[in-house]
Amino acid sequence: MVGLHYEYLGAKILAGFDTYKYSCKDTSPLSQYVMHPFWNQVVKLCPLWVAPNLLTLVGFMFCVGHFLLLTFYDYDYRSGTAPPDISNIPDVPGGIPVPGYIWVLVALFLFLSHTLDGIDGKQARRTGSSTPLGELFDHGLDSWATIFITGSVYSIFGRSEDHFSISPFRMYCVLWNVYFCFLTSHWEKYNTGVLYxxxxxxxxxxxxxxxxxxxxxxxxxxxxxxxxxxxYPGPFMEIMVYVGNMGITLPVALYNIYKSYKEGTGKNRSFLEANRPLVSTIVAFIVSLIWVLRSPNDILELDPRAMFYVSGTIFANICCKLIISQMSNTQCELFSAILLPYSVVCLIGGFANLSKQNELILLYGFTAFVTLWHIHYGVCVVREMSQHFGIRAFSLVKPSTPPSAPHVLYDTVRLISDDEESDVDIVMGN
Structure with a gap:
């Protein structure tokens, strides 16, 4: 099969989705007492004919949109470094501030993205159209959204080596910290069977x-x-990201995994199998550092936005594979296929002693390549699962062709108790 009919999943993985049940714990006070009550009211405004995955996709496009707005007005992250009113600071280049109305649009787009991401599951339950595809589509796009959300916040503070903000390299490390935090949640589910x-x-x-x-x-x-x-706020937020991710999220995940082994409630995989999902992301991080640290032209200073975006797209592709494996209860691949071209590009960038122009051409060419790769992967996976479950991804109207597997809807009832699972799965056959 070629083109958009390429089969990335195959029969074994698709069969694994047939018995999948969504299990999740959400104990955040902000989520329970503010966001979900708000979303419960907002979803009532959504027509019953709107497909949940359409809400997910539109929400993701708003997320991309807020990133693109800042890409246009602050491509090199210098607008916040030294606006005109403080441009007299020595050795700090003056920036052109992003207009106020653009920040309003950025805020609005982020709000709409968060809201649509919060009501898509509720819409699925309202319309009785919950399927594993909805969860995969939601979490898969969330993995890509990590770069768009985190990469946009950097524009507020701007790139700087001084004490007002942080350098592109430090921001690059912050991004990878966020990637690993997102990965940790799904690695945790890969071993416990529960998404915390x-x-x-x-x-x-x-x-x-x-x-x-x-x-x-x-x-x-x-x-x-x-x-x-x-x-200053910029460096302070950098510290808080590390404290939150490495000081709270990771230890809690390790404890939950340990508890699942001790109580026998998880997958009880061997040590090597349990840590298999971490390998590809670690390798991607290492080869990324090779290019960044050995670049003859300091590629991260030349174009931090493109480097940020490439790393986020590579991570999203790797993380989607993990999400699929934990949902289908299949073995996670050790090395993601996208690592091969990425490693080659990083090694060329780090060791080939390219000119500034040629190194930028390498970066931009690979940016286009990896974007098309990831979009192709996503489109093909959605098509495979839609065909398997006999549904349309973005419509509640069922296709005329029968599904390749029994059509099972997974309806999730949300609870907010801290001492029991926050999602109870009810399986309803057609």
């Missing part, structure tokens, strides 16, 4: 929305204020 939703997601989305609105009113120079403890 991190508290940081809703908090970061709400915080980003508020920060964009504040910036639209007071300007980017506001984020150069000195906080208690002689710390």
């Amino acid at each position: 939703l991190p508290w940081g997601y809703d908090f970061s989305m709400v915080s980003g929305f508020v920060m964009y609105l504040i910036t639209s009113v007071v300007g980017q120079s506001y984020w150069k204020i000195l906080l208690p403890g002689n710390q």
Whole structure:
């Protein structure tokens, strides 16, 4: 099979989805007492003929849109480095601030993205159209959204080697920290069978929305204020990301995995099998550092946005494979196929001593290549699963052709108790 009919999954993985049940714990107070009550009211405004996956896709496009707005107005992340009112600082190049109305649009797009992402599952339950494809589509797009969300916040503070903000390299490390945090949740589910939703997601989305609105009113120079403890907001947020991810998310995930082994409630895989999903992302991180640290032209300083985007797309492709394997209860691949071209490009960039122009051509060419690769992968996987379950991905009207497997709907009832699973799965056959 070629083109958009390429089969990435195959019969074994598709068969694994037939017995899948969604199990999730969401104990975040912000999620339980603020976001879900709000979403429960918003979803009532959505017509019953709207497919949940369509809400997911539109929400993701708003997420991409807020990133593209800042890409157009602040491509090199210099708008927040030194706006005109503080451009007299020595050795700091003056930037052109992003207009206030753009920050309002950025905030609005992020709000709509978060809201649609929050109501898609509720819409599925309203319409009785919950399937494993919905969860895969949602979480798969969320993995790609990590770069669009985190990469946009950097524009508020701007790139800087001084104490007002952080350098592109430090931001690159922050991004990889966020990638590993997202991966940790699905690695945790791969071993426990339960998705423990991190508290940081809703908090970061709400915080980003508020920060964009504040910036639209007071300007980017506001984020150069000195906080208690002689710390500036940009470096302070960098510290908080590491504290939240490495100091809270990872230890909690390790404890949950340990508890599942001790109580026999998880998958009880061997040590090597349990850690198999981590290999591809670690390899991707290592080869990324080779290019960044050995680049003859300091490629990360030349075009941080493109480097950020490439790393996020590579991660999303790898993470989608993990999500599929944990949902289908199949073995996660050790090395993702996308690592081969990525490793070659990183080694060329790090060791070939390219000119500045040729290194940028290498970066832009691979950016286009990896984007097409990931989109092709996503389209083909959605097509395979839609055909398998006998559904249309973006419509509630069923196709005339019968499914290749018994059509089973997975309806999830949300609970908010801390001492029991927050999602109880009910299987309903047609």
